[in-house]
Amino acid sequence: MRSPRYARLSLDWGPTLIDASASLAIIQEAISTYPGVVVTTGLNISGSVLLDLASRSDFAGAVVFVDTGYHFPQTLSLWEELRDRYVTMHFITLCADNPPDTLYRSDPELCCSLNKVAPLEDYLAEHRVPAVLNARTRVSSPGRRDLRVVEHGSRVRINPLVEWSYEDLEDYLEDRGIPYHPLYREGYLSMGCWPCTGPVQPGQDPRSGRFKGQGRSECGIWLGADKA
Ligand code: SF4
Numbered sequence: 001m002r003s004p005r006y007a008r009l010s011l012d013w014g015p016t017l018i019d020a021s022a023s024l025a026i027i028q029e030a031i032s033t034y035p036g037v038v039v040t041t042g043l044n045i046s047g048s049v050l051l052d053l054a055s056r057s058d059f060a061g062a063v064v065f066v067d068t069g070y071h072f073p074q075t076l077s078l079w080e081e082l083r084d085r086y087v088t089m090h091f092i093t094l095c096a097d098n099p100p101d102t103l104y105r106s107d108p109e110l111c112c113s114l115n116k117v118a119p120l121e122d123y124l125a126e127h128r129v130p131a132v133l134n135a136r137t138r139v140s141s142p143g144r145r146d147l148r149v150v151e152h153g154s155r156v157r158i159n160p161l162v163e164w165s166y167e168d169l170e171d172y173l174e175d176r177g178i179p180y181h182p183l184y185r186e187g188y189l190s191m192g193c194w195p196c197t198g199p200v201q202p203g204q205d206p207r208s209g210r211f212k213g214q215g216r217s218e219c220g221i222w223l224g225a226d227k228a
Contacts, residue, residue, distance in 0.1 A: 020053065020172060026149060026160040027057040027133060034131035034156060038062040039089070040120065040221075043075050044191045045169050046135035046161050048082065048180040052172075053160065054133065055086045064123060067095045068115040070104065070193035074182050081179045094119040104195045108211065112219040120221060124155060131156035136222065137164050140190060141207040143217060157222075166206075192219070 030037050038061055039054055041047035051063065063086070065079055083091040096115045103111040124132070136159050138145050151157040161169075166189070173180050181191055187199030189206035198209040207217045 023053055023160040023164075024057055026158065027053055027059065030131060030133055030158045030160075031057060031059055031061075034158075036061070036127070036129055037131040037133055037158070038064050038124070038127075038129050039133045040064045041135060042191055043078055043082075043181055044135060044140070044189075045166075045173060045180045045184050046137050046140070046164065048078075048178050049164070049169050049172050050133065050135040050161060051082055051086055051089070052176060052178050055089065058088075060088050060090075062090045062092050062127075064092050064094060064120065066116050066119050067093050068193050069095065069098070069100050070115070070195055072183060072191075072194050072197075075191060078179060078181055085179065092123075094123050104193065108196060108214050109216070109220070117220045129155065131158055133158050133160065134222075135159075135161050137161050137169075139165055139206065141217060142205055143207075 039050060039059065041050065041063065043065065054063075067076070079091070079093070096119050098114055103114070123129075132155060134157060136144055136147055138147050147159055147162050149159055149162055151159070164172075172178075181188065183191065183199075187201065188197065188209060189200055190210050191197065192210050196211050196214070198212060200206060200209045205217075210217055211219075
């Protein structure tokens with residue numbers, strides 16, 4: 001039996017125009033256009049799809065994940081599972097050199113800045129990464145409804161899955177037997193750190209489970225075209 005369709009949301013922004021073959025073509029073009037392009041993932045279900053599409057595109061570069069120190073154990077297990085599955089890609093775990101503390105309670109934006117944004121930006125700068133492939137979709141947030149396939153800035157962001165719906169993602173994962181985050185089935189449509197992430201109900205903004213009570217919906221990685 002298929003997993004519950006948490007994706008049956010009220011956010012319907014039109015037909016899905018991009019299918020897997022189009023996303024594959026985008027990834028392949030990104031690889032040839034931007035040598036040194038890396039994949040970043042937060043291990044949402046779209047991240048599992050992106051890794052599989054990257055593998056099918058013979059991507060042999062870096063796949064980068066930021067371990068903030070506050071991930072759910074299931075997130076870390078999935079990371080290891082995907083690393084063991086896609087052996088031709090280089091899985092790189094980034095961490096801030098901070099001892100675990102309760103900064104997420106007293107100053108969550110600083111916590112994100114230190115533990116999430118800085119490790120990724122430092123890595124991308126140090127390795128002079130020209131472009132980043134990521135798994136954001138338009139349906140993942142009202143704030144992303146105008147997300148384009150390519151965003152130009154100090155570093156190019158390529159979003160091959162922008163037009164995928166949650167149903168598309170679920171079908172792809174199921175058809176190809178790809179591991180994905182187990183908490184998705186419990187309503188965690190957007191995955192983040194345990195202190196700042198909760199489930200959502202069908203019909204709610206998929207990111208409404210993130211940063212509750214903090215007055216924001218983004219950690220900062222994707223804010224501003226001049227970042228990541
Ligand atoms: S999501 Fe929460 S715990 Fe994770 S880095 Fe940001 S503030 Fe800290």
